[in-house]
Amino acid sequence: MSNPSSPDRILIFDTTLRDGEQSPGATLNVEEKLIIARQLARLGVDIIEAGFPFASPGDFEAVQRIAQEVGTADGPTICGLARATKADIERAGEAIQPAVKGRIHTFIATSDIHMQYKLRKSRQEVLAIAPEMVAYAKTFTDDVEFSPEDAGRSDPEFLYQVLEAAIAAGATTVNIPDTVGYLTPAEFGDLIRGIQENVPNIDQAVISVHGHNDLGLAVANFLEAVKHGARQLECTINGIGERAGNAALEELVMALHVRRSFYNPFLGRPAESEDPLTNIDTRQIYKTSRLVSNLTGMFVQPNKAIVGANAFAHESGIHQDGVLKNKLTYEIMDAQSIGLTDNQIVLGKHSGRNAFRTRLQELGYDLDDQALNRAFLRFKELADKKKEITDWDIESIVNDETQQAPEHFYLDLVQVSCGDNSRPTATVIIRTPDGQELMDAAIGTGPVDAVYKAINRVVDIPNQLIEFSVQSVTAGIDALGEVTIRIRHEDRVFSGHAANTDIVVASAHAYLHALNRLYAALQGGKALHPQRDAAPVAASR
Ligand code: KIV
Numbered sequence: 001m002s003n004p005s006s007p008d009r010i011l012i013f014d015t016t017l018r019d020g021e022q023s024p025g026a027t028l029n030v031e032e033k034l035i036i037a038r039q040l041a042r043l044g045v046d047i048i049e050a051g052f053p054f055a056s057p058g059d060f061e062a063v064q065r066i067a068q069e070v071g072t073a074d075g076p077t078i079c080g081l082a083r084a085t086k087a088d089i090e091r092a093g094e095a096i097q098p099a100v101k102g103r104i105h106t107f108i109a110t111s112d113i114h115m116q117y118k119l120r121k122s123r124q125e126v127l128a129i130a131p132e133m134v135a136y137a138k139t140f141t142d143d144v145e146f147s148p149e150d151a152g153r154s155d156p157e158f159l160y161q162v163l164e165a166a167i168a169a170g171a172t173t174v175n176i177p178d179t180v181g182y183l184t185p186a187e188f189g190d191l192i193r194g195i196q197e198n199v200p201n202i203d204q205a206v207i208s209v210h211g212h213n214d215l216g217l218a219v220a221n222f223l224e225a226v227k228h229g230a231r232q233l234e235c236t237i238n239g240i241g242e243r244a245g246n247a248a249l250e251e252l253v254m255a256l257h258v259r260r261s262f263y264n265p266f267l268g269r270p271a272e273s274e275d276p277l278t279n280i281d282t283r284q285i286y287k288t289s290r291l292v293s294n295l296t297g298m299f300v301q302p303n304k305a306i307v308g309a310n311a312f313a314h315e316s317g318i319h320q321d322g323v324l325k326n327k328l329t330y331e332i333m334d335a336q337s338i339g340l341t342d343n344q345i346v347l348g349k350h351s352g353r354n355a356f357r358t359r360l361q362e363l364g365y366d367l368d369d370q371a372l373n374r375a376f377l378r379f380k381e382l383a384d385k386k387k388e389i390t391d392w393d394i395e396s397i398v399n400d401e402t403q404q405a406p407e408h409f410y411l412d413l414v415q416v417s418c419g420d421n422s423r424p425t426a427t428v429i430i431r432t433p434d435g436q437e438l439m440d441a442a443i444g445t446g447p448v449d450a451v452y453k454a455i456n457r458v459v460d461i462p463n464q465l466i467e468f469s470v471q472s473v474t475a476g477i478d479a480l481g482e483v484t485i486r487i488r489h490e491d492r493v494f495s496g497h498a499a500n501t502d503i504v505v506a507s508a509h510a511y512l513h514a515l516n517r518l519y520a521a522l523q524g525g526k527a528l529h530p531q532r533d534a535a536p537v538a539a540s541r
């Protein structure tokens with residue numbers, strides 16, 4: 001990179017673990033965050049925003065462990081978010097400390113509506129706090145990012161002043177958030193151009209953009225910003241995040257990849273340059289998308305660009321004829337470029353442990369012996385029920401087996417009886433956190449309802465089921481069924497996910513998965529929200 005404040009490629013700042021995790025129900029535990037962080041490092045993101053360390057001890061621990069384990073010399077920069085208060089910044093500084101490259105991202109709102117109603121502070125006060133807190137963050141790390149929250153609705157003249165002061169105090173990245181997803185691409189482009197032209201010291205910082213998808217414009221806005229000099233994009237896998245979500249990483253990266261001849265000149269390159277515009281290994285995109293979807297319980301809609309099930313539907317027959325005659329009739333990119341392997345039949349009942357391990361390694365899964373044994377047992381069970389095992393089945397088993405939350409409640413048995421003219425009845429045996437084995441039974445309107453009622457008789461944590469969905473992993477009557485559910489407890493939402501050829505069993509496991517997360521959250525206490533929870537006034541300086 002020639003000039004750190006004007007990189008010659010686009011930096012990808014992934015905020016799946018911070019803004020993405022702010023999606024209702026997407027709560028992740030420390031282990032799950034580590035799994036995602038490792039995959040983000042394989043994907044090649046430049047910066048991982050690993051969380052908001054002041055939120056809770058669990059959030060602090062997650063950022064610290066990611067800093068320790070993923071923030072290695074050749075790994076990404078690890079960033080912690082902090083409101084513009086000393087207490088937040090201190091906590092973020094401590095959490096990122098083990099990373100070889102650590103960043104503090106501090107923010108304060110600059111729009112009149114946020115300053116008046118949320119912060120209850122004047123422009124003068126905000127103009128003083130921003131540089132003071134940037135300077136304080138600099139005492140922990142050289143790499144400090146500053147965001148004027150709700151920049152999209154801020155008075156541009158005031159915004160220029162705040163940015164100039166933050167850069168003068170040492171901010172090396174200034175991030176421009178369209179917090180409420182209000183701007184259009186032309187307006188966002190003008191905002192970045194205005195900053196370039198009116199902030200005298202802007203050449204000393206990287207311009208970053210952050211935006212929400214309330215009007216479905218986040219990706220288009222960012223691409224316009226790139227044309228005007230933005231060199232860092234803040235995005236999430238599958239576009240998850242507050243409300244309608246953030247700009248989707250996979251869409252930005254593939255737009256810059258597929259249309260590089262259009263974007264190259266904006267980075268001073270010849271149009272025909274083949275040098276990648278980002279550091280992302282695009283072949284890791286599909287796997288990362290599946291992982292984040294499974295762990296957060298946030299579904300990917302079938303028609304979602306790049307990673308939706310239908311995005312490469314011609315692969316499975318539609319438009320097949322046209323595609324075969326000339327690939328370019330319907331394809332602007334090929335499925336392999338995002339790591340979508342053909343849904344090949346790879347293994348069967350007689351495949352041994354070595355063949356299974358080799359295929360897992362080819363798919364990029366490096367499991368320790370214990371996890372491999374568990375996954376192999378699941379594979380054998382599946383091979384008894386299902387003749388042909390595909391890569392997608394294998395991925396589903398591995399995700400299910402190795403990425404579950406710690407099991408406080410463990411399902412030992414689920415048994416159902418149902419059918420026409422009968423009363424659906426379920427029996428469950430559950431091991432509880434204090435080691436007891438409890439059995440109970442219930443009647444329901446259907447088999448899943450009966451199972452959930454039986455579980456509720458054992459696990460007495462009030463909650464409401466707000467979403468339940470089943471999807472098959474592959475075609476065929478013997479396919480694995482993946483169940484994703486969401487439950488609400490008071491004002492918090494928790495998701496659960498499980499896969500099995502028996503969808504009633506998958507439903508039981510998915511419910512226990514969600515209950516385990518709910519139980520863990522109750523033990524851990526409530527986490528603060530970085531934007532909605534106001535910083536205590538006394539702690540602000
Ligand atoms: O949307 C937003 O403004 C944010 C800030 C904390 C950068 O997430």
Ligand code: ZN
Nearest residue numbers: 019179210242
């Ligand atoms: Zn945001």
